[in-house]
Amino acid sequence: MAHVHKQTFTKAIPTGAERVTIKGRACVRWRGRTKNWQVGELIPDKPGRCRIESSKWYVTYFDPSVNDTRTVPGYADRAATDALMVTLVRTAERVDAGVLPKEAARPRLTLPELLDRWHRYVRHSGASEDGARRQWRRAQDVCDGLKVTRVSELTPTTVLDWIGTQRVSGGRAPKGKQGKGISSGTAANYIGAIKSFTRWCALVERCEAVDHLSALVKSRDPADLRHVRRALMPVELDRLLSAAQGSTEVIYGLTGTERHALYLVACSTGLRATELSRLEPEHVDVTKNTVTVWRPAKTKTRPADVLPLDADVLKVLKPLLKGRGPLWPNRGKPTQAWWRVGARLVRHDLAAADLPAKDAQGRVFDFHSLRGQFGTDLDRAGVSLVRAQKLMRHSTPDLTAKYYMRPESVEMAADVAKLKRGRKGENRAS
Structure with a gap:
């Protein structure tokens, strides 16, 4: 039977955490990065560590294509994860009835998982470690800036809008201050990275039917050079x-x-x-x-x-x-x-x-x-x-x-x- 649940894991008790009792259980709580309270249950046989729940929900269901149960990550929202469970169960039933091929039962990877797999692909294709990491970071910045959760949400217009914003106020800047804007060369590097990612999704991973950014053109402005170098006499x-x-x-x-x-x-x-x-x-x-x-x-x-x-x-x-x-x-x-x-x-x-x-x-x-x-x-x-x-x-x-x-x-x-x-x-x- 399919069900929605949260996974648990252990971590060291953060410095400054205070001990509390919740529903008769000994727990600790502390302020996280978002300044919200986080709660962990104390582990009697592991001093200094606590057990906490994952921030997102997970779906466990029976997959007839592998004749076994499968657990896939859902969302932080319970209702959205319930809807995902219904979709997965319905697809599994259609595969079991022969209406859909077995490949249809393969769970869709999340955007962070796809980015990680693409990063490994670039690295194993012969790129240097630093080069592969730069490509991954640029594609990650575009996805985070647009707040997308699926590859299909990336369009040439939205990517160019984000690039335009970065040209005005992006780039490196001291903490708490606004950047002076990225150069056209840096903008072209961002476009090249995200285009490489969507092309990989369509042609290599085959998780998307088409390359959603195939119409996006990478160009540089020769007049916009931030670092014009010279030679010494x-x-x-x-x-x-x-x-x-x-x-x-x-x-x-x-x-x-x-x-x-x-x-x-x-x-x-x-x-x-x-x-x-x-x-x-x-x-x-x-x-x-x-x-x-x-x-x-x-x-x-x-x-x-x-x-x-x-x-x-x-x-x-x-x-x-x-x-x-x-x-x-x-x-x-x-x-x-x-x-x-x-x-x-x-x-x-x-x-x-x-x-x-x-x-x-x-x-x-x-x-x-x-x-x-x-x-x-x-x-x-x-x-x-x-x-x-x-x-x-x-x-x-x-x-x-x-x-x-x-x-x-x-x-x-x-x-x-x-x-x-x-x-x-x-x-x-x-």
């Missing part, structure tokens, strides 16, 4: 490297010598912060002057890239090759790992070198700017665009030229001056 780069090398401070677990080697390798190979964090001594071949970069299985290019290393850079790197494990390990909290706070790391040495983190035009120089520094210096050295693309491991030369080659205005003015326009007898470029 050669003299400025030398000052940054010298400031790090001569520093006696330990910043985010890295000494001055380690930071000097880190910056030098980053601007000489174009490696990203996460790729540098995974480098170990066996990845560096001192005989061939190369470094091997292993990337996640789901990558735009090859899973392993072999890049050339300059001999002078290798000399600086050799002292770090004597140990084991990562060349630049995390020696602090996981949230304060240097590759997560790379902008703050570089900012310390920029200040020591008397260089601004943000110039008069509002362009910033952070850790990822070292990758752009590599592309810009290749351009300054006269390296062809195709070779620069291969060295930076980009999919197209357009990406390299558009985002990672950043000549300064004085350099472009010098290039124009080479034409020698306006000089008598020298009106043609030589």
Whole structure:
């Protein structure tokens, strides 16, 4: 016989809980996160723990497709859970009578359960752990912001309305204050995550008949760039490297010598912060002057890239090759790992070198700017665009030229001056 019930579980008695007696039973109560009273029954044989009921109701019924009872989660509202029980029992009876196929008796997963399954699917498909977690968090934020309980409630219009609200007042902000709004790039990332989730529901999990967000278009506004990066002039780069090398401070677990080697390798190979964090001594071949970069299985290019290393850079790197494990390990909290706070790391040495983190035009120089520094210096050295693309491991030369080659205005003015326009007898470029 089908019935509705609540599940019970035990937990440690919260600090500050007061003992009360309810219907002759010894209990404790405390204020939860919502400031409402929560009650738990004391367990005689387990001191310090109490038994509490789940916030939502559950349905237990007989499923003929598996010839056994099945328990599925319901809702916090008892009436809604009763209605769910009636639907499940009616479907089970129709399956037992042969009116519906056995697949129809499979209980529908809740939205949080679908998000968790999608997160595991993305992770096992080859995405990095951080990348899969970011995708899951973005899709979760959209669903929470729209307060939907089913995938079918997601529509392009409602998602775009929520994105529009976030563009005005969303984003990071101190507690109790309103955000300044997310950029178009962040908005596109949110749209991409929720579209990936609904596509997975329709094509992989097959819990939805159609992809409800197939008409939603992801786009970016090229004019809305919140972090326009710049490249340093050669003299400025030398000052940054010298400031790090001569520093006696330990910043985010890295000494001055380690930071000097880190910056030098980053601007000489174009490696990203996460790729540098995974480098170990066996990845560096001192005989061939190369470094091997292993990337996640789901990558735009090859899973392993072999890049050339300059001999002078290798000399600086050799002292770090004597140990084991990562060349630049995390020696602090996981949230304060240097590759997560790379902008703050570089900012310390920029200040020591008397260089601004943000110039008069509002362009910033952070850790990822070292990758752009590599592309810009290749351009300054006269390296062809195709070779620069291969060295930076980009999919197209357009990406390299558009985002990672950043000549300064004085350099472009010098290039124009080479034409020698306006000089008598020298009106043609030589």
